[in-house]
Amino acid sequence: xxxxxxxxxxxxxxxxxxxxxxxxxxxxxxxxxxxxxxxxxxxxxxxxxxxxxxxxxxxxxxxxxxxxxxxxxxxxxxxxxxxxxxxxxxxxxxxxxxxxxxxxxxxxxxxxxxxxxxxxxxxxxxxxxxxxxxxxxxxxxxxxxxxxxxxxxxxxxxxxxxxxxxxxxxxxxxxxxxxxxxxxxxxxxxxxxxxxxxxxxxxxxxxxxxxxxxxxxxxxxxxxxxxxxxxxxxxxxxxxxxxxxxxxxxxxxxxxxxxxxxxxxxxxxxxxxxxxxxxxxxxxxxxxxxxxxxxxxxxxxxxxxxxxxxxxxx
Numbered sequence: 001x002x003x004x005x006x007x008x009x010x011x012x013x014x015x016x017x018x019x020x021x022x023x024x025x026x027x028x029x030x031x032x033x034x035x036x037x038x039x040x041x042x043x044x045x046x047x048x049x050x051x052x053x054x055x056x057x058x059x060x061x062x063x064x065x066x067x068x069x070x071x072x073x074x075x076x077x078x079x080x081x082x083x084x085x086x087x088x089x090x091x092x093x094x095x096x097x098x099x100x101x102x103x104x105x106x107x108x109x110x111x112x113x114x115x116x117x118x119x120x121x122x123x124x125x126x127x128x129x130x131x132x133x134x135x136x137x138x139x140x141x142x143x144x145x146x147x148x149x150x151x152x153x154x155x156x157x158x159x160x161x162x163x164x165x166x167x168x169x170x171x172x173x174x175x176x177x178x179x180x181x182x183x184x185x186x187x188x189x190x191x192x193x194x195x196x197x198x199x200x201x202x203x204x205x206x207x208x209x210x211x212x213x214x215x216x217x218x219x220x221x222x223x224x225x226x227x228x229x230x231x232x233x234x235x236x237x238x239x240x241x242x243x244x245x246x247x248x249x250x251x252x253x254x255x256x257x258x259x260x261x262x263x264x265x266x267x268x269x270x271x272x273x274x275x276x277x278x279x280x281x282x283x284x285x286x287x288x289x290x291x292x293x294x295x296x297x298x299x300x301x302x303x304x305x306x307x308x309x310x311x312x313x314x
Contacts, residue, residue: 002287003031008088009047009279009295012080014224014255014309016279018047019084021055021092023063031286034072039291040284041070047284047293050223053081055088063094064101069219076103077164079227079272083109083122087276090122100124103164115259115275116308120301123273126231130268132162134196145239146171151190152183159236165218166194167232169201171242175214176202177222184216199226203233205242210250224255231272234260256309275308277301 005028008019018040022028037052039045054066065085067075075081082102086109089095099106108125115121130143137144137160144160149168152158158170168187183200187193197218204212215229216222230251237243245264251257258274279302284293 001030002285002290003028004283004285005031007047007282007284007293008084009049009282010053010084011255011275011277011279011305012083012225012227013230013253013258013274015078015080015226016049016224017051017053017067017081017084018049018284019053019055019088020284021088023055023057023094033066033068034074036284036286036291037068037070038072039286040293046291050217050220051075051078051081053078053085055085055094058101062097062099062101062106063089067102069217071219073219075165075219077105077107077126077228078102079124079126079163079229079231080225080274081227082107082124083227083272083274083276084278086111086122086124087120087278105164112273115257115273116311117304119275119304119308120277121274122276123271124227126163126228126270126272128232128235128268128270129162132160132166134162134166134194134198135160136193136195145236149193151193152186159232159239160198161232161235163228163232165228166196166198167201167229168194168198169203169229169233169236171237171240172202172204175204175212177214180214180216181222184221199229199232201226201229201233203237205237206252208243209247210252211237211243212252214254225253225258227258227272227274230258231260231270235262235264235268235270238262238264252312256305257312275305277305
């Protein structure tokens with residue numbers, strides 16, 4: 001079956017997506033979204049993106065996000081993506097409770113003051129677990145904070161956290177993209193340690209209120225930014241005392257920046273705040289071996305974002 005549907009090309013901190021509201025047309029439930037993601041995310045044969053975001057609805061009547069990676073696998077949570085979903089949900093009147101679900105969990109989201117200029121900005125409160133079945137070296141109730149993993153590096157310490165998806169983050173003196181790439185590729189083969197795979201990040205502490213983060217994403221490779229990875233990195237920095245719990249931390253990335261506020265206590269909740277930029281609206285047609293798309297309206301929002309990034313890099 002061939003289906004045509006509205007799409008929005010969007011991004012959060014340079015992490016770009018194709019956004020589809022599947023709740024407006026029941027026929028869209030028949031679309032093979034994993035196959036669509038594999039085609040549409042291709043930067044040579046498709047639209048090009050770091051993933052596909054689907055607005056979906058559950059039996060409670062709540063709205064939420066289903067994200068697919070470029071390889072067609074489902075992501076449990078995406079901090080940059082959920083802000084774009086929150087924006088569309090807010091604009092379409094879906095956010096009566098101020099909650100979106102993803103990966104079986106509910107997340108509080110909110111419309112915020114612009115991060116700069118008139119850039120649309122949203123926040124999400126992300127509960128964080130110090131242990132998870134995603135890490136085979138965990139025992140329930142234990143944590144893995146600032147400890148080495150000999151299979152990756154003998155002298156660098158890692159922190160493992162679950163944000164609905166698994167993250168491994170390491171504080172380094174200087175970001176080394178080649179080393180990061182080698183870690184991201186290595187963990188794919190370390191199923192005895194990471195049975196579900198893992199997102200791997202490096203973070204550099206620039207000041208008590210500023211860090212820089214780079215990430216190799218599970219299912220996507222190195223991206224300009226990853227919202228949950230930035231959240232995990234800021235949280236790890238707070239757990240290790242490099243930044244203060246409760247402080248609003250500026251998190252710089254290759255695609256721009258966000259703010260993270262880790263709150264460390266008997267539970268951990270970190271607030272992620274950043275842009276939700278819609279680049280263009282269009283239509284996609286997919287099914288029975290056919291894929292095509294058209295841009296129908298360019299918003300002009302990307303120019304504002306590029307101006308913001310230029311200001312950061314001065």
